[in-house]
Amino acid sequence: MDPLISQTIDFVKQELQCAEAGHDWFHVERVYRTSMLIHDIEGGNALVIALAALLHDIADPKFHNGNEAIGPEKAERFLKSVGVAETKIAHVKHIIEGVSYKNSFDNKRFTSLEMNIIQDADRLDAIGAIGIARAFTYGGFKNRTLYDPEIMPVTEHTKESYKKTTAPTINHFYEKLLLLKDKMNTVTGKKLAEERHDFMKLYLEQFYKEWRGSAV
Numbered sequence: 037m038d039p040l041i042s043q044t045i046d047f048v049k050q051e052l053q054c055a056e057a058g059h060d061w062f063h064v065e066r067v068y069r070t071s072m073l074i075h076d077i078e079g080g081n082a083l084v085i086a087l088a089a090l091l092h093d094i095a096d097p098k099f100h101n102g103n104e105a106i107g108p109e110k111a112e113r114f115l116k117s118v119g120v121a122e123t124k125i126a127h128v129k130h131i132i133e134g135v136s137y138k139n140s141f142d143n144k145r146f147t148s149l150e151m152n153i154i155q156d157a158d159r160l161d162a163i164g165a166i167g168i169a170r171a172f173t174y175g176g177f178k179n180r181t182l183y184d185p186e187i188m189p190v191t192e193h194t195k196e197s198y199k200k201t202t203a204p205t206i207n208h209f210y211e212k213l214l215l216l217k218d219k220m221n222t223v224t225g226k227k228l229a230e231e232r233h234d235f236m237k238l239y240l241e242q243f244y245k246e247w248r249g250s251a252v
Contacts, residue, residue, distance in 0.1 A: 040083075040118060044090045047114055051094055056177050058170035059096050063161060067092065070157035070228075077224045080149040084124055087115065088131040089154050097136075108132045137162070137198075137212060156225030159216045164232025167213055168239055175205035182206065183247060209240060 052061045071089040075082060091114070095107035108129045115125045130146040135155050161167065175182070181204040189210035190197070203211070217233040220226040 038086075040120070041086055041090070043118055044087060044114070048090050048094060051110075056099065056174065058173040058177075059093055059099070063170070064090060064093055066161050066166070067154070067157045070160055071154050074153045074156060074222055074224045074228075078149065078153060078222050080153055081124075081127075084127050084131075084150045085153055087120070087124070088128045088135075088150065089157060091115075091128060092132050092135050092154060092158060094132075104133070137216075152221035153225075156220050156222050156228075159220065160225065160228055160232065163213050163216050163229065164235050167232065168236060171205050171208050171213065175208070178202070180205055183243070206240075206243070209236060 048064055049061050052059075052064065055061070068086065068089040071085050072082075075085050091107075091111040093107070094110050094114075095103075097104045097107070100106050111132055112125055112129055115128060120128075127148065127150065131148075131151045131154055134146045134151060135158055137159070162170065172182070180202065181187075183206040184204045187204055187207065189207040190201070190203070191211070193201070193211060198211070201207075201211070213236060214233070217226070217229040220229050
């Protein structure tokens, strides 16, 4: 393994050792692996993709009082300390600043092939079996209700309303997770999303059946 990548992995593991289970090192590792898988097919700068994937959640704003500057700044300090070129650092910072789903509500967004690949990998980890597990893990972390038939999903979120939502976890499927398949950037991302999307739909069917106590 490239020594720079190895150093970055060690840094991320150290920083995220106490992270919530849906946004911990294992999440980052999955996004990194999926990013490199998509890169093998779609192309892009391998080093930028690897570094940005590994550092994309180094300080998720959800766990830092909504501060969106901490992650990019922490990544920049680390990358400078290990001698990464300024142009690559700038690219990685732009990706970290824009990769989150909540930032898709912004009108002006940075874009590059590398950004598209990492965004797809991050979104893929939010859907399917892993995505379901992560959704309920975070819901439990925030002490949210599993489901409340009286609280309908919000289909017209702004960035601020999305950040402030306290809705039941099942609503998150309709407000984000089921929308991600059609928001994939790359051909490979779209293909990988299909099976995971279908699995979530099956899961919801079973969830409602058990919620109602239905025999069939």
